[in-house]
Amino acid sequence: MGKPTGFVEWPRVAAPRREREARVADWREVEGHHDAATLAQQAGRCMDCGVPFCMQGCPLGNPIPDFNDRVWRDQWQTAWRRLDATNNFPELTGRLCPAPCEAACVLALDGAPVTIEHLEKELAERAWREGWVEPQPASARLRTGKRVAIVGSGPAGLACAQQLARAGHLAIVYEAADRAGGLLRYGIPDFKLEKTVIDRRLAQLVAEGVELRCGVRVGTEPTWDRLRAEHDAVVIAIGAGRPRELEVPGRDLDGVMLAMEFLEDGNRAVATGGAARHDVRGQRVIILGGGDTGSDCLGTSLRQGAASVAQLELMPQPPTVRGAGNPWPTWPLVLRTSSSQEEGGERGFALRTTGLVGADRRLTALVAERLDPALQPTGEQVELPCDRLILALGFVGPVTGDLVGQLGITLDGRGNVAIDRTSATSAPGVFACGDAHKGASLIVWAIALGRETARHVDGFLRGGPSWLPARGVDQPF
Secondary structure, three states, rough: OOOHHHHHOOOOOOOOOOOOOHHHOOOOOEEEOOOOOHHHHHHHHOOOOOHHHHHHHHOOOOOOOHHHHHHOOOOOHHHHHHHHHHOHHHHHHHHHHHOHHHOHHHHHHHHHOOHHHHHHHHHHHHHHHHHHOOOOOOOHHOOOEEEEEOOOOOOHHHHHHHHHOOHHHEEEEEEEOOOOOOOHHHHHOOOOOOOHHHHHHHHHHHHHHEEEOOOOOOOOOOOOOHHHHHHEEEEOOOOOOOOOOOOOOOOOEEOEHHHHHHHHHHHHHHHOOOOOOOOOOOOOOEEEOOHHHHHHHHHHHHHHOOEEEEOOOOOOOOOOOOOOOOOOOOOOOOOOOOOHHHOOOOEOOOOEEEEEEOOOOOEEEEEEEOOOOOOEEEEEEEEEOOOOOEEEEEEOOOOOHHHHHHHHOOOOOEEEEEEEEOOOOOOOEEEEEEEHHHHOOHHHHHHHHHHHHHHHHHHHOOOOOOOOOOOOOOOOO
């Protein structure tokens, strides 16, 4: 695959990023584009490794060596068809996925895997420019008249809806927010994902027959049981939006807020051109949590003009290279620097928050204890001035609300929606996909599970096998 000696001749060239000074002054996407010649070389680095570990690392099973080879040979449209066959939204995974495929690439042995994620994004962008992305509505002979309610318009729900519409069913997506996209819409800043990218894909889904109903809070009106009665099947794709909390003295002080509250407010302000209610201009900001959500809060704070920003983590600082107990092709547990962390702010490791200090009910400082590598207290305490504390501590499961009471579904031990190997819940005709049953995970897993659930729902509605494609047929994820 690619040029036999390409990985020897050409070094890995990561996706370009705009200059820091320019990008923190606006909300446009940070990542830029390579020219065609550079992309061809990067695709040509894909080696004939015999066993494509990259495909094993990808939950979607994308045919990575195939589309790399065709990009190298300047067969872009054929490459696009290969990618489009397995991934509903490569323009999203090419921007937001942490790329487990690259971690599994054989060239990752030397720390220089093929730039699979960026190639995927560039391939998708060219497909949109060239008009290769077209609606694929079901033909008249395939239409079943069956109605399926998909609750949630994140990547799992949208992938499931698109597959079901292409199979001939009427897929109706219900979204509580005023616009579709789930966390893609208001949870991820524009500097990582400009919202025109979502809008053009939604237009394709609508042209394929997917119906989008926004501003609908299922559980209130309509109730879950009423929704089930009015449709032939229901798919729960509500994500895992229940945040992990910080239980320390002072949590109730003004100035302490959850990451999603902060991000949604900021993203809505960007979308409308208005002012953010929780603008941190001139404030001393601390973010608890070193993951992607915390980095998004960091980049947002810098663009809003925070006086200072610090991102704190409970765990010790990871090594810069793999350790002996973390061999390839397992996920590399190494120090990573996000685009937001490149832009500024401080990072702190091995710190456990023990309390918050305030004056007149307003947050003024954070108190933490320093931990040793075994996460045991060292006895050292630090007090950090803080006007705004943003909790980006991850998510612990879906917000089930009235779901259990109205439908009688079963939850697993972690509070996620329990399903069997056909994605079915304990309620007849009700299925679940994505983070709602897996817990907070990657966008690539959401799409994969949405496709898999669509296949099972199609089989349920037809009373027989489904022809819809999905990775791991008859295999539970």
